[in-house]
Amino acid sequence: MKKKLLSLLLALCLVMALVPMTAFAEGTSVDNWDGTADISWYTDHETDTEYRFTTAEQLAGLAQLVNDKTASVSFEGKTIYLDNDLDLSGCQWTPIGNGSNFGRYFAGTFDGQYHKITNLHHHSTGDELIRNGLFGVVSDGGTLKNLLVIDADIASNDGSLLAGILADWVDGGTVENCYTSGKIENNVGDKMVGGLIGQCTGSTQVKGCGSDATVISTESDEDHVDTVGGLIGQWENSADSSSITDCWFGGSVSCNNIYSAVGGILGANFENFSGNKPGVIIKNCIVATKNITGAEPGNITWITAVVKTHVTDCIWPDTPPDGVTLDEEKYPDNKGNYLAVAKLVVDWDAGTASADPTFDQSSCGTAVSNFTSADVLAGLQTNAGAGVEWVAGIGHPTFVWDDNNIPADYTKVDAAIAKANALNKDNYKDFSAVETAVKAVVRDKNITEQSEVDAMAKAIEDAISALEKKPASTKPGTSDKSPQTGDTSNLALWIALLFVSGGAAIGTTVVSRKKKYNR
Structure with a gap:
């Protein structure tokens, strides 16, 4: 559920970023x-x-x-x-x-x-x-x-x-x-x-x-x-x-x-x-x-x-x-x-x-x-x-x-696309928002539409920033299985192991600090 909510929020941000700012402008100097x-x-x-x-x-x-x-x-x-x-x-x-x-x-x-x-x-x-x-x-x-x-x-x-x-x-x-x-x-x-x-x-x-x-x-x-x-x-x-x-x-x-x-x-x-x-x-x-x-x-x-x-x-x-x-x-x-x-x-x-x-x-x-x-x-x-x-x-x-016929500056867009292309999509949980932002780029905008072009670049950068990496692969011979639903004994054991391992980590930190400052 959290993943779906995150995807929806990211998509909404992307859409809002691509909406021309002029659509919200007030007091434009055009007389009808x-x-x-x-x-x-x-x-x-x-x-x-x-x-x-x-x-x-x-x-x-x-x-x-x-x-x-x-x-x-x-x-x-x-x-x-x-x-x-x-x-x-x-x-x-x-x-x-x-x-x-x-x-x-x-x-x-x-x-x-x-x-x-x-x-x-x-x-x-x-x-x-x-x-x-x-x-x-x-x-x-x-x-x-x-x-x-x-x-x-x-x-x-x-x-x-x-x-x-x-x-x-x-x-x-x-x-x-x-x-x-x-x-x-x-x-x-x-x-x-x-x-x-x-x-x-x-x-x-x-x-x-x-x-x-x-x-x-x-x-x-x-x-x-x-x-x-x-x-x-x-x-x-x-x-x-x-x-x-x-x-x-x-x-x-x-x-x-x-x-x-x-x-x-x-x-x-x-x-x-x-x-x-x-x-x-x-x-x-x-x-x-x-x-x-x-x-x-x-x-x-x-x-x-x-x-x-x-x-x-x-x-x-x-x-x-x-x-x-x-x-x-x-x-x-x-x-x-x-x-x-x-x-x-x-x-x-x-x-x-x-x-x-x-x-x-x-x-x-x-x-x-x-x-x-x-x-x-x-x-x-x-x-x-x-x-x-x-x-x-x-x-x-x-x-x-x-x-009307002078091109907008796409330098930021091109840099953002290059940044996206340099990433390995297989390393991330969901790369679709980045791909959507790149596909949404519209070329041949003129300089009066520069804010729209800059918004395209920002949408790509925001999508890249929101990426989550996949967890590292487990070592051979170990198990990455969580306790099965309803298996209370396994669940209790799992929680206990977490506390033990956590305590070991804390203990290691304390010991190392003692070693460092008690030379």
């Missing part, structure tokens, strides 16, 4: 949205140049002010700071800037200060033009920076042409140090869809951004074709400064249309019909996933398909996804893999584009098999732009500010 909008922070403060948000209602109020059809406020020249994590609670979100680049767009600076906005939800249907992302339209110098949008859920099945998690459309703006995850899906076609931004135009610059988003395009009709990108769906009307630099994509993309352009970083940069635009610069970006598939593998690029190529120092997988075959007869220029970069030859009259078979994509970067190698990280660090710091991440390099 109730679905309403608050504009009191702006009323009577119209001339202020800075605003600080701590609630989701204030964020919804920003959308209300920008989207006002009679008195839209663009916030040009103003900065909004997010001082708190926000949970949008899965309520239907109205994007900030539901107009176009002519009006009802955001033109200020939104600095998230690396806070998280979670559970963004927007589902739309019908023919009406609707914006879908956290921001709808950012234009005229608008800036989004230092912001993480986590676990978004967007289904863009309306009449709009653009859909992205962070923003649908950025025109002449800047997006830097931003991250997205979750899902964005289009089932009706005719859209530019991206895990970060749907479409970029003009002098927009995107730098130091990453995404683990799931991007889905299901429409297969050839008359309703999407352009799909892991980060950005499409880029049009570029300027000399148009650029995507120091970015990564680690999510997934799937597309059911054989005519769609699909890219890991950028779906495509077709430019305008005159073809006189400079094209977008893509530098030092990495696609660290093979989860990019489409109905036509020949239309998939790891990085992008562009009319004018300015792609350098990029990194992509050296083999296609499992189950995808690009045979030499059908795809003679692919060499068994997706193209990293396709240089497009466009027939604007016919409305078609094809890859230039003479283009040498080796000038664009390197194909690799191991995204966690030191060489990959060193290359990104060497070519990084000003203000960007690449570090080792979970599965691939990321940015120094990206706590």
